[in-house]
């Protein structure tokens with residue numbers, strides 16, 4: 001049976017990315033070798049990493065003066081690399097969930113952290129609005145999409161200081177004004193590629209202003225001066241990322257992706273909002289178009305397990321909610337087709353009719 005993959009991450013990849021990756025594992029660029037067994041310094045792989053960086057620049061319209069890096073360590077390593085490289089005295093952070101919290105915890109190792117606002121008291125069901133970003137901060141960090149709670153900030157905040165953003169779960173789902181940011185980072189396994197590579201878009205001018213010594217591997221300059229080839233980069237995930245980026249370009253770029261993502265999310269939120277059984281968990285103004293979180297209404301709570309089983313029987317995979325929210329979470333990343341969203345909506349309607 002065809003599977004409809006709603007996992008939050010690692011998550012769905014396009015058929016194009018999967019097919020091209022499978023081919024390259026057998027025979028990479030006509031070399032007669034697998035991409036798994038070829039030098040990262042070969043001219044064939046050098047072309048892959050260069051093309052991937054230039055497609056990231058093209059799709060996000062990145063201005064001059066920024067490097068696109070392909071790093072290991074996941075988005076979680078960026079929680080420490082960002083303050084290591086950028087936090088001299090003080091940084092502002094917005095607390096919108098688990099990932100934001102982890103970033104805050106690491107930043108505190110390096111200096112003063114001003115947490116300007118938090119929605120923790122409401123289990124992160126909304127995005128705080130009326131906060132003041134300290135004008136004397138080195139940067140202001142926020143998480144654009146809260147993968148676990150299904151809330152999202154779909155704009156480049158106005159700020160007196162440069163922004164830094166964790167865009168792990170919504171990069172390439174909208175145009176971004178990169179010039180407002182010192183660093184944008186994103187683990188690949190939500191909207192781009194298999195786990196193992198993290199993209200960091202780094203403003204060159206922002207580097208070199210902290211007093212501390214930075215270990216070589218944690219210094220952005222090490223990687224930007226070597227085209228992400230200081231050491232062996234995650235070769236296969238970078239190849240897959242290139243294929244996804246080619247597919248994004250072919251589809252019409254991030255504006256087009258945003259249109260498609262919005263249509264998918266609107267269809268599913270409509271089904272939830274008009275349902276007798278289901279209810280969304282996030283504040284309507286702040287809900288994410290990438291991760292749709294919903295639960296059974298309290299009077300139907302005991303049907304939760306039954307719905308998961310029913311959905312499974314329709315080929316729907318990965319909709320169990322994160323343990324800190326419960327219920328269900330449907331992740332609608334760029335590679336998710338509307339047809340699969342429709343299968344989920346139909347399953348919800350059919351289940352509702354049966355109860």
Ligand SMILES: *Cc1c(COP(=O)(O)O)cnc(C)c1O
Pocket residue numbers: 009073074075076077099143145146147166167168169187188190
């Ligand atoms: C998944 C996720 C992370 C963690 O990514 P790793 O690559 O596992 O370290 C960080 N931030 C956000 C927003 C995420 O969705």
